[in-house]
């Protein structure tokens with residue numbers, strides 16, 4: 001757990017300040033038990049069986065994290081991979097090819113050949129891809145992604161259903177997908193959708209499920225080989241104090257009932273697949289950084305730290321809120337309004353933002369040398385990090401049973417400059 005004890009921040013049972021001293025900053029730190037508890041929460045609250053959780057590895061692709069998820073979820077877990085690199089990572093973590101689904105967009109033939117050579121199921125994102133896949137690999141198994149014209153998510157950039165989304169085969173064009181599949185004698189074993197990311201209401205998820213299930217019902221005679229329905233990921237987590245987590249019990253019962261009722265009418269029990277990414281890892285992670293500059297303008301007191309949007313892009317990309325704490329003084333009666341900014345040469349590089357710009361936060365008085373923790377940073381943090389401004393990416397540390405170990409070394413300057 002990430003917790004505050006005696007006004008200090010702890011990851012697992014380890015003080016964040018000690019981790020910063022031991023490993024240096026900027027530093028990503030993850031708590032193993034939090035990840036395990038999130039896997040268990042899904043398995044315990046979604047009674048429907050067979051159930052597969054295909055972890056959306058893009059949220060955090062660290063090999064050690066994939067291994068934790070595999071260890072906790074056993075035969076219930078697999079990987080949603082969006083690139084050959086993620087397929088490689090999943091195989092290296094010990095997932096078998098049949099536990100991996102390759103769901104990408106704007107896919108080349110070469111990438112499909114890679115997946116086929118690795119015996120990984122390809123989830124086709126367009127009629128064009130399905131046609132090319134059919135030519136490359138006739139008479140094989142396939143899955144395809146539907147855009148159900150229902151979208152949801154914390155920001156327009158992550159809404160993946162509806163006419164503005166580039167993803168999936170438009171629901172109205174599904175007839176053509178069946179024609180292409182029949183032409184190449186493809187066995188459609190899975191149908192997929194993913195409507196967006198950061199969803200905190202069960203209703204949206206159910207709406208999209210109903211659309212997909214209606215499409216399946218309507219085309220049941222063409223789906224004699226169907227083995228699973230994949231409803232994608234998107235389960236959100238609270239980033240702000242006033243946000244409520246999704247009630248997993250309500251979510252699990254509702255999706256299970258809907259799917260079980262559908263399977264009864266379909267005449268066969270199919271497997272339900274969901275693809276949680278953020279839900280499993282977001283709350284496990286913090287980004288630790290050190291304050292090196294404090295300066296004032298007529299509008300803001302800027303507190304400058306040794307990381308930036310190159311390491312955590314969510315505030316800059318989506319105006320996302322991440323809680324920020326001073327690790328040795330989490331609370332105080334004496335607070336001041338500050339803007340926490342990074343070390344990247346762009347004015348947008350401010351962690352305390354909303355969608356319209358800089359939004360000051362009230363934090364205990366901070367001085368240069370203090371360590372800050374940017375919380376709920378385990379998903380789409382390191383995996384979206386870059387070396388922009390020729391700054392190496394941080395190290396990653398995993399805390400397990402009270403012990404911290406490096407799970408990715410800090411990137412060297414040589415690696416950034418020469419790529420080796």
Ligand SMILES: Cc1ncc(COP(=O)(O)O)c(C=O)c1O
Nearest residue numbers: 056194197233234275276277278
């Ligand atoms: C196809 C697919 N599945 C699952 C996910 C995971 O989403 P989340 O991390 O919100 O659960 C994504 C995220 O973009 C996705 O594109």
